[in-house]
Amino acid sequence: MNPENPLLKVRALTRLMIGPVSFGVGAGECVAITGPSGTGKSVLLRAIVDLDPNDGQVQAGDVIRADVPAPDWRKTVAMLPAESGWWLDHVAPHFQAPDRIRGQLPLVGLPETAMEWEVARLSTGEKHRLALLRCLEGGPKVLLLDEPTAALDHDTTLQIEALLKQQLDQGTAILIVTHDGTQAKRLAHRILRLEDGQLQRVAA
Amino acid sequence: MSNYIALTYTDLLLASIFLVINGLLSLWLHLGLERKLAIAAVRMVVQLILVGLLLKSLFSILSPWLTLLVATSMVLFAGREVWARQERKLRGLWGFGIGTGAMAFAGAGITVIALTTMIGSDPWWTPRFALPVLGMVLGNTMNGISLALDALHTGISRERVSIEAQLLLGQTRWSALRPVLRRALRSGFMPIINAMGAVGIVSLPGMMTGQILSGVDPTEAVKYQLLVMFLIGGATGLGVLAATFGSVWRLTDERDRLRLERLTKPKDSA
């Protein structure tokens, strides 16, 4: 972790009630964002992946957001939204290589057969865990997670956190929005609080 | 056309009795349809009589500018109709512009080509040929486009989460919207595909029936009907494609974002 030269660099990002905010997340670092409901945490993540019009410079390593097509940017900086989206009837075709991912299903507490399930039968938490694997599949350098464990019980939450720690060990930078203070303490190296459109460092 | 039988106004009056009976039945059974029925019938009579008079004078004046004026207003009216039939529309001028533009491009374009080459009327814009053909082509294109745009806009707003999920996985706007786009195109194409499949067995088209009634040899009438069906099919297809692609282009942007704020919201109702 090199605080002088973070992997994800956000400069003067502005969108709706947010900003301008500037911050960075280092390789292998996890930064948690907290704040009351409706302050714009989800808006901030969406702005970083360029899903809404916004102003500011964002950079991941030597990839400058404005210089690459948006789909390429979103493969480098991946976001897991709070609500997962599905567009086909079965789970498997939502993955690029379902057979490779099948073996990872136990990592999120699902049986390998889950790959053959119908989307319609999935519980909220199952959908969310599958969406996390799908998000990781492309091997992003930066992960933006919007309340990834909000729908999960304690044990499954810990399982997901273990998976995320594994990602950190591989050098991924993680920005995680969470309402769970203990989760922030367990995972994050730094905690930022979003209020009135500005990010404030919270003493860890 | 020696065996053409002209109708008298008494004949029409007699024919309208069946509609009057319907009205009386509605009154008697408290169906509450009599007012609507009466208004629609009166509108039909007035509109058709006016159109008859208008066409008669247009045909005799034979002016390209007047013909163009009438054709333009037909396109604009059809455009308004497409706009009005969508539950969610593009905001601003786009809402009217994309449907109307697609109809002008496909409907009017194909009509002009048909007039200049296949029908070969002289001069090509002769209103007696141009306006009826344009009317038939526009009417069907209008149906197709409004169905397709309605399906597209409803689908996009309903499936925002799954579309954005695909965008977030690094898909382009065209690929993320493909499922919705495909469904919209299908609803736009369905009426004309169904019409082509059923024509001649389930239904005898009005135009062909009209020609046969006025003494045209049935095989000749069929030829004209085929021509018109080909034109309608082609124009509907091109118009539907142009309108849906235009609308997808407007509802996304060059950074592969979904721009749902460019769509109006229907009034909330239970």
Ligand SMILES: Nc1ncnc2c1ncn2[C@@H]1O[C@H](COP(=O)(O)OP(=O)(O)OP(=O)(O)O)[C@@H](O)[C@H]1O
């Ligand atoms: N596209 C938009 N246009 C206008 N306002 C928006 C838009 N998207 C979100 N908002 C508003 O911005 C505010 C912040 O929304 P956001 O979803 O980021 O909250 P949040 O901090 O993630 O809350 P929660 O913790 O409940 O998820 C909300 O008041 C929301 O209504």
Ligand SMILES: [Mg+2]
């Ligand atoms: Mg949120």
